[in-house]
Amino acid sequence: MSKGPLPAGKGAACLTCKGICPGFQPHSWRKACVKCQCSQDEHAFISNNEDDLKAMLYMSLLPEERRPVAGTEGSLYRHKQLTRQLPAYDHDPAYCHSLSEAELKVMAQFVKSYKEESLGVGEVALPGEKSTTKRNEKISQEQPDPPLTEQTPDGAIESPVSNETEYYCSGCGQLAAMDEPVVYADRAGYERLWHPACFVCGECGEALVDLIYFWKEGALLCGRHYCQSIRPRCLGCDELIFSDMLLQEASGHVWHKEHFCCWLCGQDIRVECGCDKRQTT
Structure with missing residues (x-):
């Protein structure tokens, strides 16, 4: 089994919350901040490219x-x-x-x-x-030595003629x-x-x-x-799905089966969990 590192950029400022979020705190598998719940790409990481x-x-x-x-x-x-x-x-x-x-x-x-x-x-x-x-x-x-220029009547060499x-x-x-x-x-x-x-x-x-x-x-x-x-993308973790272990709603949204859960407590969204604000994304 492969398990990638947590998202880089811990502590980066949120470009959406603008001072409200204390800094990017990565979720264990969602590409989002656990503090403000904004996505990873809404935080000001520094690119070296x-x-x-x-x-x-x-x-x-x-x-x-x-x-x-x-x-x-x-x-x-x-x-x-x-x-x-x-x-x-x-x-x-x-x-x-x-x-x-x-x-x-x-x-x-x-x-x-x-x-x-x-x-x-x-x-x-x-x-x-x-x-x-x-x-x-x-x-x-097709022609090893094609003519690249044209000659005038007096033999002078001209640049190729534009065809407009x-x-x-x-x-x-x-x-x-x-x-x-x-x-x-x-x-x-x-x-x-x-x-x-x-x-x-x-x-x-x-x-x-x-x-x-x-x-x-x-x-x-x-x-x-x-x-x-080409491949379905999980609405929970934002990764592409490379197996048949997925769940799709009538709306067309797709999840890894284990990611179809409440944002706050991780309970399967089909089971009542009691959270005041149930979220799947």
């Missing part, structure tokens, strides 16, 4: 309130989106609560499959750059300015491109943090919504 050059360029093209500059609202937004869109327990069993050997195998295959088939990182370039590069690569494979192609955003459908960077997603094909502000999850509509996307059936998704479109 640094944006690479692509992410920095992408950031500069985002709305100002979404730019992750240290000490700004945008920085807090990026932190929250990282933990929300890409929870560690969706891909690393060390962060999961008590997986059996069978569940570990199912999870490993699940992660291997999406890494091979769906996961990608957006690429920032000017409109047409990526599609032209791919087209030239194909030509070079127009490029449209796959998100909003609007024309992409030729002098402004766009985002490409390799798994979608280089005939598609997005304005930076349109490179969002097709389910939640949030900007895809650090350009990390999952491609499924013609749509961009964040990690969270891709994973839970």
Whole structure:
């Protein structure tokens, strides 16, 4: 059996309670604070990740309130989106609560499959750059020495002639300015491109943090919504369920069987426990 560590960040301030919560105190298996009951991603943990050059360029093209500059609202937004869109327990069993050997195998295959088939990182370039590069690569494979330039009647060498192609955003459908960077997603094909502000999850509509996307059936998704479109997610602990030991309500909400319980005392929610405020999440 695997049993991951408690959530990191003990004592971190709650961004929702703003001074009311004394600091993050992790529940033994819920991704939440036992003091204020706000989720783990509502607390101001400090990320050690640094944006690479692509992410920095992408950031500069985002709305100002979404730019992750240290000490700004945008920085807090990026932190929250990282933990929300890409929870560690969706891909690393060390962060999961008590997986059996069978569940570990199912999870490993699940992660291997999406890494091979769906996961990608957006690429920032000017409109047409990526599609032209791919087209030239194909030509070079078919013709070892393709002409890369054109000659004028007097023999002078000129740069390749532009074909005046127009490029449209796959998100909003609007024309992409030729002098402004766009985002490409390799798994979608280089005939598609997005304005930076349109490179969002097709389910939640949030900007895809650090350009990390999952491609499924013609749509961009964040990690969270891709994973839970394949595997059920427990409403109690927020982890994906890799076994048949689950409980589903008519509403569609799903739990590990042992997590369908009162937030306060842990009693099965189907049994009266006497708590003044019964909660399952």
